[in-house]
Amino acid sequence: MSPRLALYGLLWRAALAQTHPYAHRGVLWLTPVLSLVAAALAWKMYDLATAARWGANALCSMVLLSWTWGFLPGAFKLNSPANAQLTPGMRGRLLELAIMVWVLCVAGLALANAGSASDVVLPVVWGMLASLGMALAATGSGAGSVVVLAIWPLMGLPSFMPDWAHAMMADPAFLPLLAALLVAPSLATIRTIFPRAGDRHWRQLEKRNVWRDKDAFRNREDGRFMRWWQARSLRRASGRRDLGIMLLHGSGPGLQVGGIVLGIAGVGLLGLLLVGLMYLGGYPQAAKLALKLGWIWSLLPLILFQMHALLLASLAEAPAGQALLRLAPAMPATAPHFNRLLASTVLRSSMVAWAVAAATALACSALTAPAWTSC
Amino acid sequence: MTASPILMRGVAKRFGSKPVLDGLDWEVGPGQVIGLLGRNGAGKSTLMECLLGLREIDGGSIALFGESPDALSDATRARIGYVPQKSDLFDWMTPLPMLDYFKALYPRWNDAKVEGLLGRWGIDLAMRNQPIRRLSGGEQQRLSIIRALAHDPELLVLDEPVSALDPAGRRDFLTELIDGVIERGTTVVFSTHILTDLERVALDVAFLKDGRIVLEGDLDDLLDGAAGHVPPGARVPSNLEDLFIEVTR
Amino acid sequence: MSSHSPQLFSIVPGSTEPIYRQLVDQVRRMAAGGQLAPGDALPSVRETALQLAVNPMTVSKAYGLLELEGVLERRRGVGMVVADRPRSVSDAGERLALLRPTLERAAREARELELDPDAILTLFTQILKESA
Numbered sequence: 001m002s003p004r005l006a007l008y009g010l011l012w013r014a015a016l017a018q019t020h021p022y023a024h025r026g027v028l029w030l031t032p033v034l035s036l037v038a039a040a041l042a043w044k045m046y047d048l049a050t051a052a053r054w055g056a057n058a059l060c061s062m063v064l065l066s067w068t069w070g071f072l073p074g075a076f077k078l079n080s081p082a083n084a085q086l087t088p089g090m091r092g093r094l095l096e097l098a099i100m101v102w103v104l105c106v107a108g109l110a111l112a113n114a115g116s117a118s119d120v121v122l123p124v125v126w127g128m129l130a131s132l133g134m135a136l137a138a139t140g141s142g143a144g145s146v147v148v149l150a151i152w153p154l155m156g157l158p159s160f161m162p163d164w165a166h167a168m169m170a171d172p173a174f175l176p177l178l179a180a181l182l183v184a185p186s187l188a189t190i191r192t193i194f195p196r197a198g199d200r201h202w203r204q205l206e207k208r209n210v211w212r213d214k215d216a217f218r219n220r221e222d223g224r225f226m227r228w229w230q231a232r233s234l235r236r237a238s239g240r241r242d243l244g245i246m247l248l249h250g251s252g253p254g255l256q257v258g259g260i261v262l263g264i265a266g267v268g269l270l271g272l273l274l275v276g277l278m279y280l281g282g283y284p285q286a287a288k289l290a291l292k293l294g295w296i297w298s299l300l301p302l303i304l305f306q307m308h309a310l311l312l313a314s315l316a317e318a319p320a321g322q323a324l325l326r327l328a329p330a331m332p333a334t335a336p337h338f339n340r341l342l343a344s345t346v347l348r349s350s351m352v353a354w355a356v357a358a359a360t361a362l363a364c365s366a367l368t369a370p371a372w373t374s375c
Numbered sequence: 376m377t378a379s380p381i382l383m384r385g386v387a388k389r390f391g392s393k394p395v396l397d398g399l400d401w402e403v404g405p406g407q408v409i410g411l412l413g414r415n416g417a418g419k420s421t422l423m424e425c426l427l428g429l430r431e432i433d434g435g436s437i438a439l440f441g442e443s444p445d446a447l448s449d450a451t452r453a454r455i456g457y458v459p460q461k462s463d464l465f466d467w468m469t470p471l472p473m474l475d476y477f478k479a480l481y482p483r484w485n486d487a488k489v490e491g492l493l494g495r496w497g498i499d500l501a502m503r504n505q506p507i508r509r510l511s512g513g514e515q516q517r518l519s520i521i522r523a524l525a526h527d528p529e530l531l532v533l534d535e536p537v538s539a540l541d542p543a544g545r546r547d548f549l550t551e552l553i554d555g556v557i558e559r560g561t562t563v564v565f566s567t568h569i570l571t572d573l574e575r576v577a578l579d580v581a582f583l584k585d586g587r588i589v590l591e592g593d594l595d596d597l598l599d600g601a602a603g604h605v606p607p608g609a610r611v612p613s614n615l616e617d618l619f620i621e622v623t624r
Numbered sequence: 625m626s627s628h629s630p631q632l633f634s635i636v637p638g639s640t641e642p643i644y645r646q647l648v649d650q651v652r653r654m655a656a657g658g659q660l661a662p663g664d665a666l667p668s669v670r671e672t673a674l675q676l677a678v679n680p681m682t683v684s685k686a687y688g689l690l691e692l693e694g695v696l697e698r699r700r701g702v703g704m705v706v707a708d709r710p711r712s713v714s715d716a717g718e719r720l721a722l723l724r725p726t727l728e729r730a731a732r733e734a735r736e737l738e739l740d741p742d743a744i745l746t747l748f749t750q751i752l753k754e755s756a
Contacts, residue, residue: 238479253467328480329449549677571637613640
């Protein structure tokens with residue numbers, strides 16, 4: 001095997017290993033297995049051509065998925081300023097590998113699905129755009145996150161697209177053309193993800209980024225409002241000598257219930273506002289739109305709650321500050337009491353957060369329910 | 376008769392199957408300023424954590440001011456100050472709210488001392504509004520020390536408190552130790568690799584090796600009788616650095 | 625009858641001499657040599673400890689030893705002062721004895737360099753003439 005290919009293989013494995021120790025092995029085994037299963041299933045149910053298509057789709061999607069979530073974050077870590085500048089050729093190879101894999105996957109998807117019906121083409125388009133959007137988000141640019149959020153509703157909107165759009169998508173040349181068009185933006189995106197040292201690189205590293213670094217959510221720097229709110233709640237808890245809340249404050253950033261409740265309430269209100277605006281605007285399709293999107297929007301509070309719960313669950317991983325809190329006179333003296341205080345506070349606050357999330361979700365879905373939208 | 380600040384008898388601690396502390400006996404009397412020396416990985420941090428009840432021990436007994444560390448009374452905890460090795464704790468908070476947070480947890484808090492130290496040690500107003508994460512390693516360590524000194528403890532346990540400080544910072548720390556801590560008769564236990572600092576302020580040293588305190592005593596006496604502490608034929612240590620290397624070999 | 629600031633002293637941590645002994649030797653040399661005149665007040669234990677960044681007990685130990693030897697004496701209200709020792713008592717013999725440690729160090733180095741004793745003595749005489 002040529003040394004270049006061997007190097008690519010090494011870099012791929014190294015990047016995946018940065019993300020998770022077993023990632024490479026998992027991807028290596030799952031990808032062919034799932035592709036074969038999909039192909040076999042399609043062959044059983046339909047014919048050989050469909051089977052080939054399903055197999056190719058499964059293969060390309062899985063590789064694209066591992067590229068976005070496994071390879072890119074790890075490769076970014078490998079491309080530290082020192083490595084990018086001083087290790088000969090490494091950045092170049094990483095760039096080539098990233099581009100090649102993306103182009104191959106997208107080309108595979110395009111060719112496999114060219115000429116299919118639009119309801120197949122639409123998710124493929126979404127997949128291509130999403131992978132680029134997430135890659136862009138990995139650079140820390142807000143544009144990437146916006147792209148990902150904006151194209152999400154695309155999934156639920158095939159019935160809204162006019163017929164000419166459907167016809168266009170069913171054209172066999174559509175997908176390959178789109179793929180070719182996306183090559184240039186993808187090149188630009190990937191070059192931004194792998195900067196070559198310099199001040200821009202350091203600034204990018206400083207911006208903690210959820211896509212790249214799973215600790216980033218725990219260690220994120222909140223905006224001024226959230227910091228002010230947290231400082232206020234800390235002051236109030238200190239004044240009241242509420243040991244449980246103080247303990248929670250000391251166990252990590254953003255664990256208190258105030259922030260998440262505000263977030264969820266905000267989401268709910270925003271949804272309400274949007275629905276109201278749509279009705280006021282007199283948009284004829286408002287009712288159908290609300291029906292289609294309502295369930296997606298209602299999921300948002302639950303997703304926010306899920307993120308908060310994951311944060312709480314990671315309490316055990318970072319107990320660093322709790323040593324000092326154990327030694328503080330006001331806190332419980334024995335380990336069992338201390339743990340009980342922490343556990344009961346976490347339970348109480350997460351139940352409050354869950355109640356708010358559930359209520360908001362139910363309210364959102366109720367407001368966009370057929371009973372309402374038909375009137 | 377008041378209880379010794381620290382009394383450890385037969386303390387054992389294992390990580391998995393590997394023993395870190397093995398039948399360790401140690402007593403520290405009131406007002407002693409003792410340096411804890413040992414090689415990297417010898418278990419100094421573990422010893423301090425077990426001492427303060429932050430880790431469970433697998434055998435033996437520990438008494439802090441006569442109380443067991445896993446059930447320290449509020450009064451006793453108010454007499455203890457601890458500077459852990461990691462200085463980036465509570466790094467999402469800004470310095471002043473962090474100090475206020477601890478002030479709410481302690482009965483006594485010397486505001487004048489805190490203000491004085493913040494000013495003298497160069498944690499100026501510009502830095503005071505940044506999260507601790509954004510401060511440099513030296514500033515984080517200085518803040519950590521201020522937090523431990525702020526409630527005028529009677530027992531101060533320091534785990535490599537000056538590893539990130541430049542010589543000026545270390546000198547400031549020693550001055551504060553002499554002026555505000557030793558003068559008040561505080562018991563000080565600290566581990567550091569900077570032996571010159573230890574020679575200045577510590578009157579006693581204890582060497583940790585193979586999970587026990589293999590040698591302890593007055594620093595000057597140990598150096599005088601150094602020939603007796605090394606195997607016959609080995610070079611006789613003439614200063615603390617040589618003594619360290621020979622004893623912990 | 626002057627009082628001295630703590631910047632009088634300097635110590636070298638990490639050397640083979642314990643800090644208290646370095647202080648004792650320094651005071652002895654300065655008292656014998658005249659920089660510390662009889663009756664001069666020494667800086668307080670606390671001042672010296674803070675200036676040198678050493679434990680006050682170490683300074684206290686040094687002062688205590690010097691008091692026992694008779695080099696210093698404690699005077700109420702003032703602290704440690706240099707004792708009034710008649711110049712004849714600290715005779716040449718005693719002062720010579722103070723030079724011994726430095727000369728022994730020099731002899732050790734000379735032995736390492738494998739130098740001829742006469743050459744060394746010539747060099748030393750020359751240096752003494754230069755610094756006179």
